[in-house]
Amino acid sequence: MDKSRLEASTDGVIAIIITIMVLEFHVPAGDTLRALLGVWHQFVVYLASFATVAVYWHSHHYIFSRVQTVSRQTLWLNTLFLLTLSLFPFATAWVGETTLVALVPEQLYGIVLLVTDIAFDLLVICMLRDGxxxxxxxxxxKTHLSIAGNVVAIAAGWLWPPLTLIINVLILINWLVPDQLGWRRGKRS
Structure with a gap:
């Protein structure tokens, strides 16, 4: 099957996810700098989630630049990936509504990242199997490193809940390093 519909659909869903995340911002109660500083944590969580979704989008673009067609299983695994990604606005909003030290929202955020990484990993493995x-x-x-890091982040959150978000943001660095082999072969995507 041609990959263009899958890519267009994915781009649309990711655009909606980012839009929903920004709409979850609540206007500060008041018109002072102090009121604005009272919602700093919402902004921090939004930036972390935006960066994470952007990395997923870039990575998705990269992996689909390596193929011309997709299998039915790839279509379904991409749908699973989008399902897990669609949980980001909820997890982001819940962590943003807390003071970043609430265990359950932070753990849910970490779990959303974990299942999204697993879905992305399955998608890439399927594409490799399909040629x-x-x-x-x-x-x-990279996805295996991220999955291991997500597990560490969730476990560390039991010690201090913000560690879940902090470690997961640090994991993004892994994805910002270009695939050197792909760059040497002249496939810059």
Whole structure:
């Protein structure tokens, strides 16, 4: 099957997810700088979530630049990936409504990241099995590192809930490093 509908659909869903996240911002109670500073944590969580969704979008674009067609299983795994990604606005809003030290919202945020990474990993593995460029093996290694980091972040959150968000933001650095093999082969996406 042609990949263009899948990519267009994914782009649309991700745009909606980002829009919903920004709409979850609540206007500060008052018109002072102090009132604005009272909602700083909402802004921090939004930035972390925006960066995370942006990294997923860039990574999705990258992996689909390596194939021309997709299988039915890839379509379904992409749908699963979008399902998990669609949980970000809820998790972001809940953490933003707390003071970043509430255990359950932070843990849910970490779990949403974990299941999204697992769904993305399954998607990439399926694409490799369907004959995608072997360069995607680097992406599989990155997703495995992210999954392990998510588990550590969730566990660390039991010690101090903000560690879940902090560690997950640090995991993004792994995704900002370009795939050197793909760059050397001249496939800059």
């Amino acid at each position: 995608a460029d072997d360069v995607l093996r680097t992406t599989v290694h």
